[in-house]
Every structure is written in C-alpha cells, then in structure tokens.
Amino acid sequence: MNADFSRPVLAIDTSTSYLSLAIYAQGQTWSHHEEVGTKQSALILPALDALLKQASLSRQDLGCIVYAQGPGAFTGLRIGLGVAQGLALAQNLPLIGIDCLEAIASLATNEAYVLAASDARMGEVFYAWFNTQNLTRLSEDMVGKAQDIALPEGITTATGIGNAYNVYAEQLPVTGRSDMPTAVDYLNLALSGRFEATDASAVHLRYVRNKVALTAIEQAARKTC
The missing domain is CATH 3.30.420.40 (ATPase, nucleotide binding domain)
Incomplete structure (x- = not known):
C-alpha cells in the first residue's frame, strides 16, 4: 500500500x-x-x-x-x-x-554513534544505537538496566538522547540530553x-519486554538490590 x-x-x-x-x-x-x-x-x-x-x-x-x-x-x-x-x-x-527509538535518535542529527534511550519504568531503559549521519541502525531495540548498557565494540565516544537521561544520566555509558x-x-x-x-x-507494535509489570515479590527484591 x-x-x-x-x-x-x-x-x-x-x-x-x-x-x-x-x-x-x-x-x-x-x-x-x-x-x-x-x-x-x-x-x-x-x-x-x-x-x-x-x-x-x-x-x-x-x-x-x-x-x-x-x-x-x-x-x-x-x-x-x-x-x-x-x-x-x-x-x-x-x-x-x-x-x-529511531524517532528519538533523529533528534541527534549527523552523529556517527547515537544512543537513543527512553525510560522503560521498572528500573529499566529501552535503548538502541544508531548512526544518524547515514541513517542506519547499529543495534536492535533492547531493554535493560542503564548501568548494563555498553558502548558498541571499538567505539569510545557517542551522543545520548532520550528521557532516560532525566532518570539515569549518571548510569548511562555516554553523556546526553533528555529531548524527546x-x-x-x-x-x-x-x-x-x-x-x-x-x-x-x-500494523503492529514493537515490544521488547515480555513482562509489563512486576509482582510484589519482584518489586521487593529489586529494592534490596
């Protein structure tokens, strides 16, 4: 169509x-x-x-x-x-x-390495890597803890963007701004x-997290971590 x-x-x-x-x-x-x-x-x-x-x-x-x-x-x-x-x-x-995440990355124009990161709640971040110079995706969409996100192999500098920087700026692997x-x-x-x-x-939606809510036990376990 x-x-x-x-x-x-x-x-x-x-x-x-x-x-x-x-x-x-x-x-x-x-x-x-x-x-x-x-x-x-x-x-x-x-x-x-x-x-x-x-x-x-x-x-x-x-x-x-x-x-x-x-x-x-x-x-x-x-x-x-x-x-x-x-x-x-x-x-x-x-x-x-x-x-x-591609829409988020588009706000950081002409950058070789962009981390698009949005707040996924439950202590996690939705994220993906992009090259906005040649409009290509460098990773799949993923979800995880901010401190566990690593720069792509061989890359030392990148730009970050997305509302995850309102919450996890100190834990994310690159500096960035919270624009959405x-x-x-x-x-x-x-x-x-x-x-x-x-x-x-x-049409379809993109889900990268199978679970959309934590049980009371899981919430308590996370608070003790």
Whole structure:
C-alpha cells in the first residue's frame, strides 16, 4: 500500500505520558502536544477533532496515518494504534509505523554513534544505537538496566538522547540530553519517504519486554538490590 502525501497526513504519538498529534496538509503543519498522564484514551479523539477543525479538515479528508510503533508505554501505544487503525479501517487508509527509538535518535542529527534511550519504568531503559549521519541502525531495540548498557565494540565516544537521561544520566555509558520527539517529528520522518506504508491489517507494535509489570515479590527484591 502506498502513502499519498498530497492528501492530509495525521501523526499520533502516545508512547509516553504525552498526547501528541500533528497534521500536515498543503505545506502546513498543525500540532497538539500535552502531558495528560493516564487520560490519553479519554482525550485523544476530542483533541484530534479540535486539531482537524483548526486545520479546516475532517477525518474523511485524511490520506495517511503515522503512528508511534514502540517501544514505549504499553497502554499508551495500544491507545494510539487503536485510534490509528480504526480511522484507517474506516477509510482504507495506509498506515506508517515508526520505531520510537529511531524517532528519538533523529533528534541527534549527523552523529556517527547515537544512543537513543527512553525510560522503560521498572528500573529499566529501552535503548538502541544508531548512526544518524547515514541513517542506519547499529543495534536492535533492547531493554535493560542503564548501568548494563555498553558502548558498541571499538567505539569510545557517542551522543545520548532520550528521557532516560532525566532518570539515569549518571548510569548511562555516554553523556546526553533528555529531548524527546513529538508527533511533528514522527510526521517529518514519515514524509521523508524512508518508511514503508501498510494497510490496517498489517500494523503492529514493537515490544521488547515480555513482562509489563512486576509482582510484589519482584518489586521487593529489586529494592534490596
């Protein structure tokens, strides 16, 4: 399925505690970016309709939908995908899923070695290595403790980016900043043409953690470590 960027494009990012939406149409971009905590499911459709109204568009005008694919907040990702998939199914629209760590890495432009790292909660970090000079991935998406992340073999310097630096800056292997992408960044990545479009039946999320919650015993064990 091919994406038609001549029609309005919607981007949805609910991978964190923020509700982030962006619309691109005829050379203009409209956006909504707000920290809403656990209220994403209640607020996403009203926020979308308000943004469409701001752009003088309706849901029926959309030609493509971009969504944050993960890894990220389990519930948030499912909310975003559910809305994206519902809109796409209703109008047979193509969808473009973009890896959240790749979106984070894109904020550190023209760097040979970038550690994209986001807070995975439960004392862990989602992370991957990228080269943003030639737009290549240097590792798979992974999850683990910040202190266990090592520089790629043979590499001595790198740049770090992502909200893991708000929590684990002293434990991560390279210095960095805590910047995170918004839906506008996901939109711009999709418009680059580097990401494949699929139909609604083929979309998926990227999970790198099998367990999304710790038992009380596991939580107690971690506190004693």
